Amino acid sequence: MRKSIEDSRDGSAAAVRLAEGASLRSVVAAVADPGGWLSLDAGVREVCWYQGVPLPDWERTAPLPADLTRLGESGLALALCHRDGRIRQAAIRQSRPHPDLLPLIAIRCADWAAPVRERARGLLREALTPQTAADLAPLILRLGHRDRGDFGIELLADALRQAHLEQLAALFGHPDRGTRRFAYRLAVEDRRLSPAELARTAARDEDAIVQDLCATAALTTMQETDVDVEDLLEPLLTARAPRVRSAGVTALRRAGRPERAEPFLGDRSAVVRACARYVVRQYGGSPAAWYRERCATPDDPALAPGAVIGLAECGDRGDGALLWRLLVHPAGGVRAQAVAGLRTLDLADTRRLTPLLDDPAPGVVRETAVALLPSAKQLPADWLLERTERERPRHIRVAAFRLLGAHGGTAARRAAAALLEDPDLKLRTWARRAAQQAPKGSAAQRGVR
Structure with a gap:
């Protein structure tokens, strides 16, 4: 909501500049993206319930004349966005010689007033070439999310289908994601x-x-x-x-x-x-046999971590023996996936996995913590508390604190209180959240400032 208000204020400032005589091109430089044109449209119609004044700022600066034929391009831009539908309709009639007003004509194609909408659609249909379609594509696609915005999408597609491949290909690298997708979708549909x-x-x-x-x-x-x-x-x-x-x-x-x-x-x-x-x-091949063959050598430096977890994904509990042997593999990625594989096969043994919470590889410690969470209450609370101390590596402190949270009790509250001053921002945030949820009067609560 705040973003939309800021956009509206930007549009109001642009409207004032147009009313003061600035050229449309100089104003468009500040609102060159689709959101900028839309905010200009909204900013021109700013009325008392937004600003607490009888008229928008731009209209008090330079009200529109009754005869729109006297207006230049900047005045017509204001008229095209005016809150009075009759003025918008009349402005469309005068806009044909001004191609720079086409973005505002495109906006009027989704206007709530049928006479305005139909006149704008006729003008856009005449003016839209493959090149102007490419230029207007981001705005028209944004308008497509509005009620009555489907006309512009259909017209855009028809125009771009007539474009040379080079013109369409220019949109493949467009910074607007929706435009890139639309261009590729047309290219695929038309087999270009x-x-x-x-x-x-x-x-x-x-x-x-x-x-x-x-x-x-x-x-x-x-x-x-x-x-x-x-x-x-x-x-x-x-x-x-x-x-x-x-x-x-x-x-x-x-x-x-x-x-x-x-x-x-x-x-x-x-x-x-x-x-x-x-x-x-x-x-007719056997993926399980392929995995077993590669995991049979626990110190193979060429063993891919994906092969280790793959064994668990398609193997059975009998493959646990191979995974346990891989816990001493020199590569941290292999050790981590071995732990993940044991958890997948429901073979996680608390006693045998606990020492891996001191592993130098963060991935191994992270997977070990996940595997031990269901049995966290079986772990020694004081032993986990020691691993939250500041001199320990961050990944060990994180895992120990996570397990202490699942463990509960006094040790978890003490860890939360101690980590309130931890140098790591995420740990401090988690500790503060845990401390705020702790019972009143606990050590963790007393640590909150």
Whole structure:
């Protein structure tokens, strides 16, 4: 709510500048984004219930003349946003020679007054070219969320479909996320990108919606057209985003290349591992056997942490012996996933896991704390309290405090009181929250200032 008020104030200031004679371009420089045009529209209509004055500031500075034909571009901008629908309608008629007013014409296309709305739509339909459509796309898409805003979306799509691919491609890198998605959606629907281009886009774009859209389209074209499978799959399989890699791995089944799916059984992402297991099983392979073979050597430096948790995901309790041996692996990531795997198989042993709360690797301590939470009351409270002391590494203090919270009792309250002065901000915040929830008169409560 506060943000909208600030936007309205910005729009009111812009309206005053227009009334004082500033050019529209100089004012638009300060409100160049879609939100700026919308705040200008709202700011012009500022009335007494917002500012406590009979008229908006701009109208007291320079009221509009009765004859709008005498107005220049700045005056027409004010008239297009006026609270009186008759003035807005008349201003639209005078705006045809002023292309810089098109953003405000686009706003009027969603106007509540039907005569204003219809006149604005006619003008926008005449004026919208592929280039102006590209320029107005972020604003029109924002207006699409309003009632009666669907007209602009349909008109925008029709105009951009007539654009050259270079014009449409300029929107692929637009800073507005909604505009990028809309442009890619049109390109996919009209098949304006090749399967290889779609695959490369899915691999490099950081937006999850674009990733899914382009990866799905690339794989669909793989089924429907004669394409080079390697050119299509390579960008997907090497992508950073797990959702894109998983799409590429799943496509290996259609391509008849299950052997390429095997390395992804040890991927760092659970969804990619699950897709790889699906592909391997479809061709008669055994993911569990693959995992067991790799986890059989407890000191193998090449062992991937994903292979360790993968064993727990598709193995059984009999695989616990392999996981227990991996708790001494030199790589912290492998040790952490071994703990997570034991928890997944419901094999967490409090006595054997407790020493890992002193592990130098934060990931190991974090997974150990999660595994021990259900049995926190079995842990020695004083032993945990010692691990919240300031000289201990942060990850150990965090884990011990978390376990003390589950443990409860006097030790937990003492830890909360002590951590109120901890150098770490998050720990101080958690301690203060715990202290505020402690019984009145306790040591933790007395520590709150």
